[in-house]
Structures are given as C-alpha cells and as structure tokens.
Amino acid sequence: MPINLTINGKPIQAREGQTVLDAARANGVHIPTLCYHADLSPVGACRLCVVEVEKMRGLVASCTLPVSEGMIVQTNTPKVVEERKFVLEMLLTDHPNDCMICEADGGCELQDAVYEYQVAWGDHKGKRHSYPIGADPNPFVFTDFNKCILCTRCVRACAEIQGRNVWGVANRGFNDKIVAGADVEMLQAGCEQCGACAAYCPTGALTDKPSRGKGRAQHFKKVTTTCVYCGVGCNFDFNVRDGKVVKVTSTRDAYVNGMALCVKGRYGYEFIHHPDRLTKPLIKKDGASHGDAPRFVESSWDEALNLVATKLAQHQGDEFALLASAKATNEENYLFQKFTRAVMRTNNVDHCARL
Amino acid sequence: MTNNIADIDNCQTLFVIGSNTTEQHPVIGTRIRRAVRRGAKLIVADPRSIDLASIATLYVRQRPGTDIALLNGLAHIILHSEWGDDEFIAARTEGFDEWRKTLEAYTPARVSEITSIPVDDLFAVARLYATNKPSTILYAMGITQHTVGHNNVLAVANLALLTGNIGKPGAGVDPLRGQNNVQGACDVGALPAFYTGYQRVADDAARDKFEKAWGVKLSSKPGLTVGEMLRAAHEGRVKSMWIIGENVAMSDPDAQHVVDSLKHLDFLVVSELFMTETAQLADVVLPAASFAEKEGTFSNTERRVQRVRKAIEPIGECRTDWQAVCDVANRISRITHPERSGAESKDATRWDYRSAEEIMHEIASVTPSYSGITYARIDARGLQWPVPNKDHPGTPILHTEKFTRGKGLFSPVEHQEPAENPDAQFPFTLTTGRILPHYHTRSMTGRVAGLEQLAPEERVELHPDDAARLGVDDGDWLRVSSRRGQVDARAWVTDRVGHGVVFMTFHYADALTNALTNTAMDPIAKIPELKVCAVKVEKK
Numbered sequence: 099m100p101i102n103l104t105i106n107g108k109p110i111q112a113r114e115g116q117t118v119l120d121a122a123r124a125n126g127v128h129i130p131t132l133c134y135h136a137d138l139s140p141v142g143a144c145r146l147c148v149v150e151v152e153k154m155r156g157l158v159a160s161c162t163l164p165v166s167e168g169m170i171v172q173t174n175t176p177k178v179v180e181e182r183k184f185v186l187e188m189l190l191t192d193h194p195n196d197c198m199i200c201e202a203d204g205g206c207e208l209q210d211a212v213y214e215y216q217v218a219w220g221d222h223k224g225k226r227h228s229y230p231i232g233a234d235p236n237p238f239v240f241t242d243f244n245k246c247i248l249c250t251r252c253v254r255a256c257a258e259i260q261g262r263n264v265w266g267v268a269n270r271g272f273n274d275k276i277v278a279g280a281d282v283e284m285l286q287a288g289c290e291q292c293g294a295c296a297a298y299c300p301t302g303a304l305t306d307k308p309s310r311g312k313g314r315a316q317h318f319k320k321v322t323t324t325c326v327y328c329g330v331g332c333n334f335d336f337n338v339r340d341g342k343v344v345k346v347t348s349t350r351d352a353y354v355n356g357m358a359l360c361v362k363g364r365y366g367y368e369f370i371h372h373p374d375r376l377t378k379p380l381i382k383k384d385g386a387s388h389g390d391a392p393r394f395v396e397s398s399w400d401e402a403l404n405l406v407a408t409k410l411a412q413h414q415g416d417e418f419a420l421l422a423s424a425k426a427t428n429e430e431n432y433l434f435q436k437f438t439r440a441v442m443r444t445n446n447v448d449h450c451a452r453l
Numbered sequence: 454m455t456n457n458i459a460d461i462d463n464c465q466t467l468f469v470i471g472s473n474t475t476e477q478h479p480v481i482g483t484r485i486r487r488a489v490r491r492g493a494k495l496i497v498a499d500p501r502s503i504d505l506a507s508i509a510t511l512y513v514r515q516r517p518g519t520d521i522a523l524l525n526g527l528a529h530i531i532l533h534s535e536w537g538d539d540e541f542i543a544a545r546t547e548g549f550d551e552w553r554k555t556l557e558a559y560t561p562a563r564v565s566e567i568t569s570i571p572v573d574d575l576f577a578v579a580r581l582y583a584t585n586k587p588s589t590i591l592y593a594m595g596i597t598q599h600t601v602g603h604n605n606v607l608a609v610a611n612l613a614l615l616t617g618n619i620g621k622p623g624a625g626v627d628p629l630r631g632q633n634n635v636q637g638a639c640d641v642g643a644l645p646a647f648y649t650g651y652q653r654v655a656d657d658a659a660r661d662k663f664e665k666a667w668g669v670k671l672s673s674k675p676g677l678t679v680g681e682m683l684r685a686a687h688e689g690r691v692k693s694m695w696i697i698g699e700n701v702a703m704s705d706p707d708a709q710h711v712v713d714s715l716k717h718l719d720f721l722v723v724s725e726l727f728m729t730e731t732a733q734l735a736d737v738v739l740p741a742a743s744f745a746e747k748e749g750t751f752s753n754t755e756r757r758v759q760r761v762r763k764a765i766e767p768i769g770e771c772r773t774d775w776q777a778v779c780d781v782a783n784r785i786s787r788i789t790h791p792e793r794s795g796a797e798s799k800d801a802t803r804w805d806y807r808s809a810e811e812i813m814h815e816i817a818s819v820t821p822s823y824s825g826i827t828y829a830r831i832d833a834r835g836l837q838w839p840v841p842n843k844d845h846p847g848t849p850i851l852h853t854e855k856f857t858r859g860k861g862l863f864s865p866v867e868h869q870e871p872a873e874n875p876d877a878q879f880p881f882t883l884t885t886g887r888i889l890p891h892y893h894t895r896s897m898t899g900r901v902a903g904l905e906q907l908a909p910e911e912r913v914e915l916h917p918d919d920a921a922r923l924g925v926d927d928g929d930w931l932r933v934s935s936r937r938g939q940v941d942a943r944a945w946v947t948d949r950v951g952h953g954v955v956f957m958t959f960h961y962a963d964a965l966t967n968a969l970t971n972t973a974m975d976p977i978a979k980i981p982e983l984k985v986c987a988v989k990v991e992k993k
C-alpha cells in the first residue's frame with residue numbers, strides 16, 4: 099500500500115517503512131544530513147536533517163521519521179534553516195579551522211553543509227578540544243578526533259558493515275568521545291584495518307593514512323576496477339593523480355561489496371609503484387670471467403622476445419609447458435592456453451588453481 | 454559457488470567448513486558476520502578456532518584430514534533422525550540407496566573417535582544444518598588441499614543433496630575460490646584437459662571446433678598439471694617452460710624439489726612484476742604490467758565476470774602479458790612458417806589482437822557459458838555465467854531445476870587417513886594457510902609497508918599445552934622439521950590450534966613453510982595435501 103504525503107506542497111507517494119528523508123530524496127528534494135548514511139541504521143543524532151511537519155510539535159529529524167498517510171512536510175522553512183544553521187554553528191564552536199590542510203577537503207560533508215548554509219567561522223570563545231593528532235599507531239587509519247562530530251557513523255560502519263565492534267562512544271558530557279574498545283589502540287580493540295570507518299566518516303576525523311598529503315577529492319581521476327587479491331572480486335575506484343595510483347576509495351555502486359573492502363583491497367596498492375618493479379626485460383648471461391655466477395643483464399624487448407621465440411621454437415610439442423596465472427586476466431589466460439595449444443602444439447598448460 | 458555472494462543474506466544456517474573466511478575471503482567473511490547479526494545460525498568446523506568460531510552457534514574442531522568421516526557421520530545422523538528431504542531425494546537425485554548403505558559404518562561413536570568431536574556436538578550440528586533451512590555450506594582449501602580432496606567435495610555435496618539444500622535461495626554449496634581470477638583462468642581453458650568453458654581436449658567434437666576456430670591441428674592428449682610439469686622437468690621430459698606471474702618456487706609443496714626441477718630446464722622464461730624466487734631461476738625475465746595498467750576481466754568466486762580497467766600507463770617498459778604472448782607467438786610463427794609472414798596474410802594463426810575487448814569477443818565466440826558476455830554488458834555489475842546469449846541476464850543460482858548431469862548423484866566416499874600422519878619421530882600435524890594482511894608469497898603485499906607492519910614475520914601457532922611441554926614461551930624461536938626440510942620461526946602460543954597441531958602460513962621466504970609440506974596429491978583433482986603433514990617441533 100503506497101502512502102500519500104505532501105512535501106513542500108507537492109503530493110508524493112512513498113512506501114511503508116520509508117522515512118521522510120528517503121521519500122524526499124526519492125523525489126529529488128534535497129535535505130542535508132550528517133549522521134545519516136543510506137547503508138547504516140539511522141540514529142537521528144545530528145539534527146541537520148530537521149523538517150517541519152504539520153501537527154507535530156517542534157522540528158523533527160527526517161532521517162528517523164517514518165512516513166505516514168496524509169503527512170504534510172516542509173523541508174526548507176525559515177525555522178528549519180535557522181535550526182540547521184544553529185546545528186552547524188554549534189559544531190564549528192568545537193572544530194578546528196583546518197580545511198586548508200585537511201585530507202577531507204573537497205569530500206567533507208560538514209564542509210559542504212557549512213558552505214550550503216554559509217555559516218561564518220565565529221570567534222569562538224568556548225572550550226575546544228585538542229586531542230593529539232594521528233595518535234593511533236595503526237598503519238592505515240589516521241585519527242584526528244578534533245574533527246569528530248560524534249555522528250557515530252564509524253561506530254555503525256564497523257559494527258554493521260565489517261561486523262566488528264571496535265568503536266564506541268565514551269560518555270563524559272562535553273568530553274564525549276569516540277574510542278576504540280576501552281579507549282585503547284585500534285588494533286588492540288580487534289580492528290582488522292578494513293578502513294570502513296574512514297570511508298564512512300563524513301569529516302576528516304578518520305582518513306586513510308597512506309595517502310595523506312597526496313591529494314584530495316578534486317585532484318583525482320577515478321577508475322573503477324576489480325581487486326587483484328582474492329576471489330571475492332570486490333570493485334573499487336583507483337584514485338589517480340599525475341599518472342600514479344595514490345589511493346583506493348570504495349563506492350556504493352560496487353555490486354559485490356558495496357563500500358566494504360578488506361585491508362588488502364583498500365590499502366594493498368603500494369606495490370604498483372614500488373621501486374622493486376621490474377621495468378626492463380632481463381637476460382641471464384654468463385659472468386664476466388670464468389667461474390663468476392651468471393647474472394641478469396637488461397635488454398631490449400626485441401632482443402628478449404627473439405631469444406624466447408628461438409628457444410621455445412626448439413621445444414614445440416610436449417617438451418614445452420606453460421604455467422598460466424590466476425592473477426592474470428581472462429583475456430590473457432585465454433591467449434596463454436591458445437598459445438600453448440595452437441603455437442606450441444601441446445596441452446601442457448595449467449595454473450596454480452589448487453593452491 | 455552454486456549461489457551468489459549476496460544470497461548469504463537468505464540463509465538461515467551457514468555451515469563453514471575448511472574456510473577461514475574472514476581472513477581468506479574477507480568481504481564474504483563480513484557478510485557472514487552480518488548474517489549472524491540478523492539472526493542466522495552459524496556452524497564452523499575447522500581444526501583451528503578461527504575468528505568465525507567466536508561468533509558461531511556451534512563450533513567443532515575436527516582432527517585435520519577427517520572431514521569425510523565428519524560429513525558422513527552427519528549424514529548418518531540426519532538419516533536416522535529422518536531429517537532428510539525425501540521429496541527432493543526422490544525428484545532430483547539418484548544413487549541414494551547404494552550411498553545410504555555405505556553410511557551405516559559411520560556411527561556417531563566411531564565418527565567421534567576418528568574426528569575427536571564429541572557425539573553430542575555431532576548431533577547438534579546435524580540437527581541445525583538439516584532442520585534450520587535454508588542452509589548453505591561454504592568451504593575452501595581446507596576441504597580441497599588433501600589427498601582425499603576430491604572425495605571431501607563429494608561428501609559435502611552428498612550432505613546438501615540429502616537435505617535438499619541446493620538450487621534455492623539461501624541453499625547452496627559454495628566453494629570459495631582462492632585467487633582473484635582462479636575461476637576465470639579455469640573458465641578460459643588454462644587447464645591441461647580443457648579448452649574454454651570446460652570443453653575437453655580429448656573430445657573429438659570440441660577439438661574439431663577449436664581446430665576450425667584457430668586454424669591449426671590440435672593435440673588430443675591431455676597435458677600435464679603443475680605438479681606433473683615440475684616432475685617432468687626434473688626428469689628432462691619437459692625442456693622449456695614459460696611461467697607467468699606464479700611464484701612456484703615458494704608457493705608449491707616441497708619447495709626444494711621445485712627449485713631443482715626448474716634448474717633442470719634448458720630454458721625458462723618468467724613474466725613477473727618483481728624478481729621473485731622463481732624469476733631468479735629464469736633465463737629471461739619479462740617485466741609485466743600490473744592489473745592497474747591494463748584492461749580485461751576477472752571472474753570471481755560466484756562466477757561473475759567483471760571489468761579490470763587501466764588506471765595508469767605501464768611502469769617503465771612493462772608490457773601486458775597478453776601483448777607479450779602475442780609478440781612471442783608471432784615470432785615463433787615467423788621461425789616455423791616463414792612463408793606466412795606477409796602482412797597481407799589473413800592466416801588464422803596470426804596474433805594481431807588490438808585490445809583485450811577483441812580477445813573477449815573471441816572467448817565469447819568459442820565458449821557457450823561466456824557467449825552473452827560483452828564489455829558493454831558487464832560494465833556496471835558484471836554478469837554471472839552461464840550467459841548463453843546476448844539477452845541472457847546471467848545465472849546467480851545454479852542447479853535450480855536440474856543438475857549439469859541431470860539428477861544429483863549421491864557418491865559413496867570412505868574416510869581415509871592423510872598420506873602422512875604424525876608418528877614418534879614427527880609427532881605434530883602441520884596445517885598451512887594464509888593470513889589476512891598477506892597474499893601468497895607476499896610478492897605484492899610484502900611491498901606494502903603497512904601490511905608488513907601488521908604481519909612482519911612468520912608465527913607458528915602452537916597450543917599452550919604443547920608449548921608448556923616443550924618449554925616454549927610466546928615469541929620463542931622454534932625449529933619445525935619434516936621428512937623434507939626444516940624451517941625456523943617464532944612461536945605464537947594460542948589455543949586457536951588443537952593439541953598436537955601447528956599452523957604456519959606460506960607467505961615468508963625466510964620461513965619457507967613449503968619446504969616442509971608434502972607433495973602427496975589427490976589422485977583425481979591433483980591437489981597437494983598442504984593441509985596435513987607430519988612435523989617435529991623443537992625449541993631452538
């Protein structure tokens with residue numbers, strides 16, 4: 099049974115169980131949010147998404163408000179705007195004025211909301227936190243709780259996406275704080291370094307450590323691809339800058355995995371530009387003088403290919419064997435077996451399927 | 454996998470056996486955890502109390518290499534308790550009566566003795582799997598890397614047939630394929646007995662088809678498997694090899710033998726990203742482009758063919774493997790058929806592919822299960838084969854109406870002890886695997902600083918009681934030796950492993966676990982028994 103309601107004077111149909119926020123977004127009505135994320139259970143913590151609803155007292159958070167028949171909703175009244183500005187002003191009273199050097203700049207939901215509502219940076223006299231920056235020694239997730247807005251998206255991402263319970267809120271009034279376990283290091287609290295918390299953090303409080311300082315959202319070309327490690331086949335975006343893979347980001351569009359990745363998929367790309375990469379063909383030649391061990395000498399592709407072809411041509415048939423690769427593409431493996439069968443005239447082709 | 458990954462959300466019971474899913478297939482592991490969060494029941498059977506065991510409804514620890522006894526024992530209980538799906542058995546299976554007779558010997562008491570799992574636990578597992586449906590079994594190398602690996606797989610299938618847990622949402626048999634594209638490499642024929650799509654080289658019609666498509670005569674004799682290739686190299690029957698992106702000198706059992714075999718070759722060419730232990734043995738090393746540097750596709754464990762996209766130009770002078778193989782093929786043709794080298798020649802033996810996409814067109818044209826795959830169609834979400842034509846939406850769940858062979862066949866399988874059991878001289882059982890931060894021989898993950906920080910060195914998992922007996926503390930150096938070699942590594946004293954069992958990874962060159970492992974293979978699947986061998990453990 100569809101539910102009929104009115105948003106900003108427009109009649110809208112919604113499904114049972116949808117929230118006002120869902121219904122609004124499904125109909126192209128913009129409502130800003132911070133603690134809400136479509137993948138996570140809604141908590142209604144930040145109140146940025148407030149709306150006015152006829153016959154309801156005060157302003158209501160739309161991300162936790164279920165639609166009901168005949169509801170009349172206004173998403174952009176002066177009262178609503180005033181409340182949203184107030185929410186943002188309050189957040190800024192305890193937030194570093196750091197966008198210039200912040201990892202999140204350009205992809206920060208707080209920054210976007212502050213921009214949208216043009217909230218000025220006040221001269222805040224109140225108390226400010228100054229947590230040590232980057233205090234957690236884990237290799238992949240950079241922590242800066244000065245930029246935390248207590249939206250608890252990290253808490254929910256870790257629990258609901260990764261199925262871990264690393265993060266929690268330590269309730270200490272003004273000093274409410276996101277902590278790992280009993281306020282220990284992340285790894286001690288059972289963190290698997292999947293990076294989901296950083297991916298779901300709307301601000302620069304949790305960010306990817308290996309790519310710090312190497313570029314922000316606006317600098318990257320994104321290329322969607324499939325992970326090279328295990329058989330799950332997660333998809334993610336390479337973030338490329340100046341011809342280099344600088345970072346991996348997950349995307350809700352990834353059909354197999356959504357925003358979830360494991361530590362290798364999200365952070366295991368450094369090998370691509372590692373100085374150990376072989377960059378020229380190598381041919382093993384006898385040592386300079388008699389008795390020296392053979393060594394590899396760099397060669398041109400032509401020289402190497404000619405040598406390979408000459409040698410392999412001498413062993414056509416069952417004297418040749420090719421070990422293909424479970425890391426190579428389908429297209430490559432297809433050519434490997436075609437090469438073995440059609441050119442080398444043998445079925446001696448296999449790969450490490452059994453390991 | 455018979456079912457798709459997302460189908461885990463439909464399961465009432467998940468039975469994970471021989472898969473350390475949260476470390477080997479991490480994102481499927483998180484999906485299992487999410488299923489448990491929403492109330493699904495989880496059974497874990499593993500010689501190690503892996504992470505999933507901590508959230509399992511039931512955890513049982515079988516002695517390594519006793520999976521058939523366990524699975525047959527569960528079937529025995531299910532039969533005697535009448536928890537089977539008679540309707541499914543009647544309509545969709547055959548061989549039930551003969552199979553049933555072979556189960557009589559697997560009484561709970563005997564199975565308990567073989568597996569060392571308490572009888573009550575056997576009953577509890579059988580009841581949960583058979584009655585809290587739909588149930589799905591997930592397994593990985595813990596089932597297959599045994600001398601009875603093939604029979605293990607059959608025993609898993611028997612259990613699913615008995616309870617009708619197959620071919621429906623939430624009910625499946627899901628082998629988790631290890632490497633990113635091991636599924637695809639098999640699909641496109643990188644196997645000694647099969648062309649693409651599992652068409653047999655020994656089958657006349659299939660061979661005829663490929664001879665026409667490729668314009669050459671083809672051999673009808675199935676080729677050698679990896680292990681057989683290495684043995685043949687050792688014996689001089691194979692004289693030259695091309696190894697592409699596999700570090701066999703470290704990843705394969707009895708590593709010293711592998712190295713000796715490769716040294717016997719007249720000529721070895723290796724295509725690699727890095728100077729691996731295997732590349733060092735080569736006569737020519739070709740620098741390969743990484744996955745970030747090329748277009749193509751991978752097929753994941755749920756048979757989903759997905760795009761790999763080029764993000765950067767190849768590093769230095771690296772070339773994609775498909776270009777390198779074309780380059781070599783053309784040069785060999787020029788040597789062996791100089792008359793064909795004219796540019797105008799339209800010879801089918803010419804290797805002039807211009808793009809990966811063009812190669813996929815050819816794959817689709819000779820592979821029924823890939824027929825409907827084009828880059829345009831798989832752009833957003835990939836497609837799960839079989840995709841028999843260009844309008845077919847792909848196949849998330851296999852065997853919904855019938856099995857590949859028609860009826861599902863119950864296959865009698867008997868428990869058989871591992872090839873090498875502990876004895877007085879080598880009293881421990883060694884079982885091997887991977888850990889979350891690393892992959893295989895670390896040629897990639899070892900070059901990611903943060904992953905090295907998480908797991909910088911080998912740690913031998915050793916039970917606290919065994920450690921006490923040997924006078925070993927956590928972090929002490931151990932010497933682990935088998936009939937084939939010895940390895941030194943530090944101890945991790947933990948009850949993740951049971952009494953008399955040690956666990957090691959095969960990630961580290963300085964603790965070469967595969968110097969210890971046994972090459973004894975499953976006679977059909979030709980998979981080495983990496984999950985069980987006998988070792989001695991001493992404090993160093």
Ligand code: SF4
Nearest residue numbers: 196197200206301302
């Ligand atoms: S977290 Fe967002 S608002 Fe805060 S400093 Fe960084 S970019 Fe600016």
Ligand code: SF4
Nearest residue numbers: 256289290292293295
């Ligand atoms: S990295 Fe993953 S496991 Fe670790 S705290 Fe963040 S979400 Fe949790």
Ligand code: SF4
Nearest residue numbers: 325327328332360363
């Ligand atoms: S991100 Fe992790 S789980 Fe996903 S495919 Fe890569 S290695 Fe596997």
Ligand code: FES
Nearest residue numbers: 133142144145161
């Ligand atoms: S987005 Fe609704 S309360 Fe935060």
